[in-house]
Every structure is written in structure tokens, then in C-alpha cells.
Amino acid sequence: MATHKTPPIDPLTLEVVDLIGTVVARYHEEYEDAASEHALTGAQARLLSLLSLEPLPMRRLAQKLKCEPSNVTGIVDRLEARGLVERRPDPADRRVKLAAATAEGLRVARSLRESLRFAREPLAGLSREERVVLRGLLTRMLSP
């Protein structure tokens, strides 16, 4: 009964996968909380964070957020209605609209970043050496 098509996954790996699941859940929870403290939804917060680095065409936003462009339209609409984002014409291509964070949008994005406690607390228990090790392991995990 222990012989299946799927190779049996060893308990250690299962445990690590489970831990990663917990990290993911915690991360999301904190992110959503931080967003809603600023009266933003998760999707709005993600988009605004992207724009806080540089203005982007709608199409690139859709690529980065892995969704359809028609979806981005709505999210930007709502952020624009609140004065956090504005649409500018792209001088190089008149088809393109660049979404850009306004001054207020930048302020909110910064505040959002700072209230993301995940950056400080969960790593607080780790020493510098441990962080280096963790960085190495995660890097190898992510770059196949």
C-alpha cells in the first residue's frame, strides 16, 4: 500500500513545505492588514507599490501583476479616483497610457512599506550569520 505512482515524499521535506505554507499565509495576512490600514485592497496596494518605483504603462502593470489588462483598468480607475495615481500620455507612443503615483500616492506607498512589519519582526530572532544562510538557501531554492 506504500507503493504509488507518486514517489513518497520524506517527512522532512513535507515539514519544510508546510513551514513555507505558513510563511506564505503569515506574509499575506500582514500584507492585507497593512493595506487595509491605508484603506487599500491587496490588489491596489500591490499596484501602487509598483508605481512608487516608476511610472508604468498599463500593459506592463498587467504583466507584473499577472492579470489581464482590462483588469488593471479598473484598479487604476479606483486609485485615480482617490488621487493616488494619475494617467499620463506616453510622449513616445500615443497609444500608451502611463500610470504614475501622485505625490499623495508616493506618500501612501511609503507609509505602507513602513507598516509592513514583516520586514522587521519575523527576522528579528535571526542573527546576521543566520540571515546570510537563509538568503543562500532561499536563493538556491528559487533559481533552478
Added chain:
Amino acid sequence: MATHKTPPIDPLTLEVVDLIGTVVARYHEEYEDAASEHALTGAQARLLSLLSLEPLPMRRLAQKLKCEPSNVTGIVDRLEARGLVERRPDPADRRVKLAAATAEGLRVARSLRESLRFAREPLAGLSREERVVLRGLLTRMLSP
């Protein structure tokens, strides 16, 4: 200009936080993909996974999924319409409805679990010793 209210976060920590963000993104992507391969949304997949372990009252589902009970009603409705979940009366309390995975639901849940490649691939590059170290670090990170 480098003196702010927020203590400056060192580059190493930022890097690790960024890596965690990438892990979270990758995890989510794979989870959604696996779900949609089974014609399930993410929320439906999460709920069905919970029920594949044991039947649960609607209220407990809402707690586990961190959402309102009225929301669970809809998700269970849709899963029930597809024959993956059924509602049973709780013999002990006639107010309660237990949601339970059907045989077909269990089958889908198992298949979903197996197609979650995240369990194998990203850890594939790590040796046993490294997994032990990773487990330790993640555990310390999560249990403050």
C-alpha cells in the same frame, strides 16, 4: 537626510525579505495554477483541502479561511453544485451544517495535492542537511 523616524533597515535583511516575497509569489502562482487545472478557484481549492481532512461546520470554515460565514455559504454552494462537497446536518446541534467532501471531492483534493509541484521542485536543489537548516530557520522565524 539619512536620519528618519524609521530605523534604517540593513541591506541583508531587505534582501531576505525580498526573497521571501518571491517565495510567496511563486507559491501562490503554483497554487492557483494547480487549482485551475482542476477547474477550481483558489478559494474553492483551499476550502476543499480543509474538508479533505475532516468535515467541518460552516462557522469553523470561516474561521480557518479568515472570512465571514456568509462568504463560506457561497463557496460551499458552488462546490456543492459540482458534487465535490455536501452539507450534512450535525446530529448534536441542529443549527449546525457540516460541510464534507464527497468521494469525488476527496479524489480532486488528492489530485490537487499531488499536482502541487512546489513540494518537490524548489526543494530539489537542497541537500538533506540544508533542509534541516532551512527548517530550523523558518521555525525560529515563525515562532516569536
Added chain:
DNA sequence: TCTAATACTTCAGTAACTGAAACAACCATG
């Protein structure tokens, strides 16, 4: 028993999302 709390559903209302269709602007080819 009468009342308050609990479990679930129903009903607006909003946001996120998809896919198709429309429109404008770009671009390449003949």
C-alpha cells in the same frame, strides 16, 4: 418560559478578475 446568543442563509453592494469586442495609433509591406 422568555430572552440572549449562536449558526446559517439571504440580500445588497463592492472589488477583482476574465474574455470578447471596439477603438485608436503604430508599423511593415507592397
Added chain:
DNA sequence: CATGGTTGTTTCAGTTACTGAAGTATTAGA
């Protein structure tokens, strides 16, 4: 330089997820 295909954005219809308020049972407590 015309024209036809491609690209970037929006609009629209339709689905799901979600909240919060009200409504209906049922249970439990004074």
C-alpha cells in the same frame, strides 16, 4: 503612401469573492 495586421487601452457582460446587515432557526441560560 496606402492598407492591413498588430498593439495598447478601454468597455462590457458575466463570474467569483468578499463584507455587513438583516432574517430565520435552534440552543442555552436566567
